[in-house]
Amino acid sequence: MAESPTSSTEKKQYPLQDEKGVVDVEASPVYDDAGPVEFAEKAELRRGLQQRHIQMIALAGTIGTGLFLGSGKAITRGGPLGAFLGYLFVGFLVTAPVLSIAEMSALVPLSGGIIRHAEYFFDPALAFANGWNQVYSYMVSLPAEIVAAAVIVNFWNESVSNAVWIVIFGLLLVASNIYLVRVYGELEFSFALLKIMLVVGLNLMSLVLVCGGGPTGEVYGFKYWRDPGPFVQYLGIPGGLGQFAGFWTVFSNAVYAYSGTENISMAAAETQCPRRAIPMAAKRIFVRVLLFYVLSIFFVGMLVPSNDKNLLQSTGTAAQSPFVIAATGAGVKVVPHIINAVVLTSAWSAGNSGLLNGSRILYGLAREGRAPKIFKRVNRFGIPWVAVASLSLFVCLGFMSLSSGASTVFSWLQDLVSVAALVNWTIICIVYLRFFYAMKKQGIPRERLPWKAPLQPYAAWIGVFSFIILLLTGGYTTFIHGHWDNETFVSSYFNIPLIFLLYFIYKFAAKTKMVSLTDSPIMEFILIAERNPEPPAKPKKGLRKLNILWS
Template sequence: MIALAGTIGTGLFLASGRALAAAGPVGAILGYLLTGILVSGVVLSIAELAALVPLTGSYVRYAACFFDPALSFAIGWNHVYAACVAIPAEITAAAVLISFWTTSVSNGVWITVMGLLIIGTNLFFIRVYGELEFGFSILKILLVVGTIIMGLCIDLGGVPGQPRLGFQYWKNPGPFVQYLGIEGSLGQFLGFWTTFSNAAYSYSGVETIAAAAAETKNPRRNIPKAAKRIFVRVLLFYVLSIFIVTLIVPSNNSFLLKSSGTATQSPFVIAANLAGIQVIPHIINAIVLTSAWSSGNSTMLGASRTLYGLAREGHAPKIFLRTNRFGIPYVSVGFVSVFMALGYMTLEDAASNVFSWLQDLVAVAAIIAWMVICLVYLRFYYGCKRQGIDRSELPWAAPFQPFAAWMALLGFGLILLTGGYAVFIHGKWNIETFFSHYFNIPLIFLLYFSYKFIKKTKIVGLDEMPIRYYIDIANQNPEPEEAPAKGWRKVNILWS
């Protein structure tokens, strides 16, 4: 259940509003669909590696095995950096959501409360972390299903006193938006192109499907099974949700979450308000608020354990190895917690402005992580070819390879380089936008080449990769056969 709903969060419930406002209904759907296709290539790549090498640390460890220890160092610290930005993004999102109910209390109060909750969960209530996340996941899935049903009812005229909408908002104000005031097809295309950053933020974390490979029962069977269903999840939870929103919220609605900071509601809440439904907006807002806490919890857990792992590998100071009597790396938790203070920027600027800025930082870090996964997989793939290893010998050979990995690598590379294109248009220069879209690129190169220069590491040769070693381990430790599905499980396409 946690794996199923792990990537559903404020990216879907809040960032989708920004995408709709910038690109229009068709542009938003296309952006989320195309990004979902590229992300599917990333998941197929990481799942094939995880099925063969179910190690803790996931792609951070695979980078050392199949590419270069320096890349492992760089992407490990990039993951920590992304988490240090993502957690204040979630806390800021929570402030945006709470302001739906009250604007009389300072955002600083809600940021402090949410921060303390996340720290407390990770330091003192870690034993109930699984139960908390399980409950949050159920709420998120119920919310997605509920909003889809609600949206269909609103669109088809099922709300008393409300007319049938159909595709009215696709015609007026139109399928696309004239972005940046640029008229014609160019302005519409630029608006569509901006959705990739929003979609990347929404999908960020999808690669963690392999993060717990070493702790998963029968990983060589279950991780590929989950990976094969990723596209179905993308279609059901993201594309279908965005599609429903475009039917019931016009792209020019003044309450959509824009960088102007004049609105503090998600598009799902706006839809319920437009339909005159009084109670539903409060329910939606409350559940989305729990998803912000849930996402902050899981990000803190992953970041603190990654930092602990980096310290064990000698890639971080040894002080991060300190744990309390419950085995929790409290120094690592404390280090990541310090960066929650970034959320206090909302006291000087609109909460939605800061959320958009942090969202871009997280999206770029996620894109770089996805590109590294594809790069490491392609090295592994061509290593198999060089060593004469047929992919049928692997525990699981992902379909559409190496084309899926190449497609994702080149696609995300293009999105990474053009994500902040707006700042290069005459009169549109903005230092915050430029920084949020391009800061991570020199950072990853600095981390990689600094470690490479200091430690004198070398790229692992195609002939030197320990692929046969891991295949032998898999063959010596066969997993039990899966019991045949019965009843409704025969048609289950989401989870087992």
């Protein structure tokens, strides 16, 4: 086992992975100021993300406009009980890709997450297909988040053109990504704390209001569960079928809200001690999402009736938030401004995360020869600046929203991105199953892994079947007589032929083969992990023992 050098003059420069991705387990590790580097790219990228950054980034990716603004749509479609059950059910399902990606990333902590794992454990063609599918989704979602931030600012000031805010937020986005990844980590850490404090405050406010502690003194209890009822007759379909249809429609809202939970490994090569940090984030993320999301949906369903006309508005600001509607109805006036401020940081934070994740996917694709080599270039700060700069250009698409006609098209493109989360979750589970059964075929005990996820392979199998069903039924309303909608159909099913098209085009062009279970290079990666152990975690002292969020 290699020992850490005692000084910087003793650093060795023998990467364990060559340009073609061939692993040399006999090579000595590279060392830098952050410790041993098992892979060449980890010597190129600056490891500025610490344990607390990874923990809070994982949480920040799941709390945003999907909760503060989008939860109202779920209540109008599924009713308070339908929305609660929908978010709860998807919350259980999302643990499958999170646990799967965390186990593989603890063994192979490379930038790009599942894009890189598909290369080694499934088929290079799948790495290419999902990689470019994800890049495409970030190209569209980046300007969407910046436009959302600009619209939110209009809640306070409508005199300044959205173009000005798009430029300002876009430049801030580039600045936080192009210089130091540590800046990104601190920003996301701060934004996550704001979101957590807001959610906790809103839930406490909701509890007080439900029990009759508001200015009006009205006790809400479960009165909206009785009238207009726990479920909604969606699309006017009578009976239990209409209620089930509304409940099923909530899934699309919940999937969008939970999207991003799998990104804990996207910047693994820039994470200090990833074999400890990533699994810890995975183990805790479900409990946090359950507490923040499901509890919030439960409370807001008690405070706002599903037929409230304000829930049907689409202002893009805090005015459409069910929390604001509940607070306003109860006579609490300061809440809209607080929510709008945090939603603003959420929108910009989502763009910030998208730029980092998208640029790391591009960098990972370039490392594997599936994107132009220019995307491999890094600056002196260890940032893949060409990939960041290239994706940043797509922020300019946000100016399309300044025209009413183009804005309609832009909203249509934005809807396409939401399905990419389901496609990505499905692929993560499929690749993990190949990884799992390759270990079984080769007789490698799971105890040798840096971290073995619980509930496997059952969670991955459930995830694959459930996500495929949700994909195929995402646009079911278009098949109901009299409800055909071109936008809904295309946005619900465009990603399915796209991923297959990318896969087979590259497979036939590059003549790739699926990695057999016997040839999967799992043992090589295990040897790398065993020969380069991470330093033990520092023991908790004093008040740190009470920290359940990131320590």
